Amino acid sequence: MDTVFAGWACLFNRNTTEINTMAVMMQAFYWDAPKNEKKEGEWWNFVAEKVEDLSKAGINALWLPPVSKGSSNQSMGYDPYDYFDLGDFDQKGGVKTFFGNRAELQALIAKAHEHNIGLYADMVINHNSGADEEEVNPLDGQKRWTKFAPKSGRFPRDWNCFHPSRYERVMMPDEENYAGFPHLCHRNPVVYTAMFDYARMLIEELGFDGFRFDFVKGFGAWMIGILSKYRYVKDGAEFMPYVVGEYWSGAEDINAWIDKVNALTDNQISAFDFALRYKLKDVCDTPNYDLRNLTDDGAVVMKRPMHAATFVDNHDMGDNVIVNDKMMAYSFIMVHEGYPCIFWYDYYNNGLARPGTPNGIDALIQAHVKYAGGDSQILHADPDLYIMQRVGWKDDKTEQPGLIYVLNNLGNQWSGTSVKTQWKNQKFAPIAWDGHDTAHPDERTTDGDGNSEFPAPPRGFAIYAPV
Known part of the structure; x- marks a missing residue:
């Protein structure tokens, strides 16, 4: 059997979206990490302490959790309330976010850049939570929590900023709603402008190098396209961010979304390869799984490696995490094409880094960086x-x-x-x-x-x- 998957070799640096086979990102958090690690309000500082070692290990980028104040100061940020409060306004239970404040975040970013590590911001631009008042939407007579008066003074909003809105006749399908939260209507110029302001702040003021878009099946691909294509300016030069979307579905749906979003921009926008991840869970957790299933095109990385961010587990997996022989899964993503993402919890809490040995993630990173080039x-x-x-x-x-x-x-x-x-x-x-x-x-x-x-x-x- 001799199957060839197209390779790719474009150099990654923090001034382009390009990623090569030498690049490895880390998801630098897990669910309730600050609480479990007893680092509430100090997560940015805690991650900063790890930066030098992560750089030496070969990590080139960190995906950080949402940086804005959510509906609570103990929130993971996936329920955004004030996009422009990075932990500096006394609201929703405290001043800092679950992770820290703006100064600490900027210090983390600066230290990461000093050690040649980029930062990807988690973009939650679909749903909001924590509104200050309920109000009736006159389009359908329904009462919802859609009145927001954030203390940052930026992006106050009411019912017309959410679906249903006068700016868009089509309501979001029920299956794409998230946790009953109100969903932003991006076609409202107020919302559209706020999302641009937010993205510009992350790239141009804070120094982020890319975006991970949360729950992309819940809103139009056009919004990601325009936020990605905007001509950001960083360090006096035009800057193009790395962009990856979370489209939690099978390979066919993910590929269709990649086609749609990349038709809107000249960026090479990627997606997390959930299809491959579930194959790897079967390798690890299903007795007598047939390894020939790894050879078909039922994964994004096998068909379009330039657009695949591969991973083993993440903060959303809950009871579906891989239980057995997880290093088999990590070995697969670290030797094949795609942009592999290592999960903080596996690396640190599960003890899979195993530095100084040939048996852990650190050894796989070195194999990836030094040897894993060209076609598979x-x-x-x-x-x-x-x-x-x-x-x-x-x-x-x-x-x-x-x-x-x-x-x-x-x-x-x-x-x-x-x-x-x-x-x-x-x-x-x-x-x-x-x-x-x-x-x-x-x-x-x-x-x-x-x-x-x-x-x-x-x-x-x-x-x-x-x-």
Whole structure:
């Protein structure tokens, strides 16, 4: 079996939207993180303490939680009340947000930039909560909490800023509503202008480098298109942010949304690859899962890797988190194309970073950064064994020589098979591995035709690099 997935190799820096195979982001929070870590109102400071180590590990960007004051100062921010209160106004139970204040956020951003780490802002522009008064919407006679008088003095709003509104005849479908919160009508010029002001503040004043848009199926793709295409100015130069959307659905729906939103802008807007994530959960948590399911196009990364942000778990998964052998999932996203996202809770709280060992996320980051370049080519796939090579890539400044990746689904033995690689008479050394047996794999050498056997531990993986 020999399947090729298109590779891509454009350099990421904080002045473009471009991401390369060397880039790795981290979701720098989990649900109720400040409370669980006893860092209420101090999360920005807490993350700042980790920046230097994360940079050394190879993280190039942090996705931060929503920065604005929600309906409570103990809120995770997905119920925005005052978009322009970053923790400096005494409202909704206190001055600071759950995460801190504006000065602390700016200090975190500055420190991250000093260590070549970008910051992505979580954009919750669909629904609001915490209104100050109920009022009757004259279009349907319904009473709703839609009267907002934020202490920042910016973006006060009433019923006509929400659906149903005089600015748009079509109401949001019931299935796209979120938690019963009122939904903003972006076609109202007041709302439209406020969202631009908010985005400009994040990029031009605070220094964010990109956006993660929350719950994008709940509003028009055109809104993301125009916020992405706006000509932001940063450090005296025009700036284009990295943009990724959360479209929680299958691959077909996500691909359709990517087509729609990218038709509105010349940005390369991405989406989180939920389809791949659920395949990886099955790999880890479903007994006897057929690894050949990883070879089809039922994931965004397999069809359009330039638009795929891959991940294993996030703050929304709740009881659906991956329970068993999670490193198998991380190994897969870290050797394939796409822009992998590491979950703070897995890295720190679940102890999967494992610095200084070949068995953790840190070793996978190094494999990703140093070796995982060029196209992916599947060399072998059966129900219990998956072997792939990255063919390598280089330009005048950078080289990633490629790798061999082996995923073993068997729970009771090391497993491998002879495959024909692109490398002839080439020695390979194991650079990362984990499983139910963590013994050191042996080096391998291909013959004159490029053949060799590459094994991996039971319920685990091994990554081999040319030396």
